[in-house]
Amino acid sequence: MKAVIGSSIGRKIVSALLAIYLLTYGLTAVVVYTGVRRSLLEFAEGGLAQVADLKYQRLSNRMDELATDLTAWAQLEVMNDLVSGDVDRRIGTTLEALQRLYGLTGEIYAFDAAGALIADADGNGGSPPPGTHLPAAWTVTARSATFFDKHRNPLGAGDVIALAIPVFGSFAPDYHVGTLVIALPWSTVETLLNGVEARTMLVRLPPDSMVLSSAADPSPEPESRIIGRSVRRDGLLRSWQVVVSQPVSVVTRPLRQVALELTLLGILLAAPIFAFVRWMGRRLTAPIMELTRAVRVIADTDRLDIQVPVTSRDELGFLARSFNHMTVGLRNAREERDRSMRDLEHLNLTLEGKVANGQPNWKPRSPPSVG
Known part of the structure; x- marks a missing residue:
């Protein structure tokens, strides 16, 4: 099963x-x-x-x-x-x-x-x-x-x-x-x-x-x-x-006819119900599938510009908006990190240049002690 x-x-x-x-x-x-x-x-x-x-x-x-x-x-x-x-x-x-x-x-x-x-x-x-x-x-x-x-x-x-x-x-x-x-x-x-x-x-x-x-009694068996x-x-x-x-x-x-009609009615009702349930299942799981694909793309490509469509205002829509907000936050954090890394690299190059220009005894000023 x-x-x-x-x-x-x-x-x-x-x-x-x-x-x-x-x-x-x-x-x-x-x-x-x-x-x-x-x-x-x-x-x-x-x-x-x-x-x-x-x-x-x-x-x-x-x-x-x-x-x-x-x-x-x-x-x-x-x-x-x-x-x-x-x-x-x-x-x-x-x-x-x-x-x-x-x-x-x-x-x-x-x-x-x-x-x-x-x-x-x-x-x-x-x-x-x-x-x-x-x-x-x-x-x-x-x-x-x-x-x-x-x-x-x-x-x-x-x-x-x-x-x-x-x-x-x-x-x-x-x-x-x-x-x-x-x-x-x-x-x-x-x-x-x-x-x-x-x-x-x-x-x-x-x-x-x-x-x-x-x-x-003409019946052969009782x-x-x-x-x-x-x-x-x-x-x-x-x-x-x-x-x-x-x-x-x-x-x-006559109950044989009743049983047959009940069976046929059950089959006739089952067809549209199955189609509706199948459509509803797909509608409910489509946002989750979109979210799953987005997570897989992020995991495979490290891209944080992925956004999932928000198609409803229910819990699934709230989950999609939260995911998009999370990816935006992560993208901003990564950009901030990259900017900081560039600044540190630039500072390091500046220090190396000063050392190379004849300031061998120069040392960075120590921060004042506290207390």
Whole structure:
């Protein structure tokens, strides 16, 4: 590094100022880059939370709609036939009609007060065997619709969610005549989650925490992700939460352009700064170089008539004026010395002449003694 910079004051000034620029700009670029990255991550996290909340709201709205429909169906007059065992099969026909009308992909079951299956509408084309009773997993105690979380279908195959509501006779509001159940396949929930993209998960909140649905991550290697969660709400799905995630590398991809632009900006700024610093270094060191050359000339030729130009009123100008004043003083002193030497030589010649003209005993008068 020392060999590159050299011993020149100008180069040292240029190197020092450029080092300051690089350090300052580097720190500024790091701060800008970090701030942009943090803003991108915060924005992405907020966006993912909104997406998760929308997905959760879609699920919640669908479950609320089913609960409303189930409540209305339980109040139909035909449900009174649960008491007689639906001998004329009016309940079964009604359930099948409701399934077609509402486009349900699951099953609807009607059980009497003893828990025996009276009628059903199976969207999958199959029916439970005769003598089927109300599963313990679908037992309800409240008068309103009850939501049953993801579980194995007790009357079929696969995982389902279920809504169940007790049915009371229209002839006696407090007389329990049976139970009405809607069982939806779990694939219906996943469809409402937009096919469960790789970044979407449905989880169950504590105390029974678990992932209810999640697609496989297509990434060959695990990577850090940004996570957005739906807002926790009361309701049928109060134990559920939708989690949407996205790889950090996807969110921070625009930072490559930011880094490139910061680098190009640094290079563009460095060019005029380098030119200015180089010009300033030369301007500051030019008087010193003039002074150095003058000193070298004096040392080589013993000339004292050398003068350096005074180009400023600052410290360098003061140094140049002082140098010029010094050379003038030295020149005057040398001239005075030469004059004295000539006078002494002339005096010596005069004395020698007098001695040669016959004044051998002449001696210079001694100066009077003092004291």
